[in-house]
Amino acid sequence: MDVAAVQHKKQSNYHRRRPTQMKAQIAIVRVTSVFGNKTIYPVNDAAVVFARIAGTKTLTMPTVNKMKQLGYEVLVQKESL
Numbered sequence: 001m002d003v004a005a006v007q008h009k010k011q012s013n014y015h016r017r018r019p020t021q022m023k024a025q026i027a028i029v030r031v032t033s034v035f036g037n038k039t040i041y042p043v044n045d046a047a048v049v050f051a052r053i054a055g056t057k058t059l060t061m062p063t064v065n066k067m068k069q070l071g072y073e074v075l076v077q078k079e080s081l
Helices: 003-014 045-054 061-069
Strands: 025-034 037-042 072-076
Touching: 025 045, 037 045, 045 061, 061 072
Parallel strands: 025 072
Antiparallel strands: 025 037
């Protein structure tokens, strides 16, 4: 295959991609137990923004559910020592 054929193949595949397909949005949280209650702390910038919008330092389950509805994948950070 010559260079022109490779370039043509790349161009023809370009139009097959979905322009609306976006990179997955990820929010990372840490779940801890405070006085027997599970508390959800934001870890990355996306999760912090949602906590600020909600007017809290931690996230609630309704807020996490709204994040999922908006297309965010919520990942829980594992506890490490």
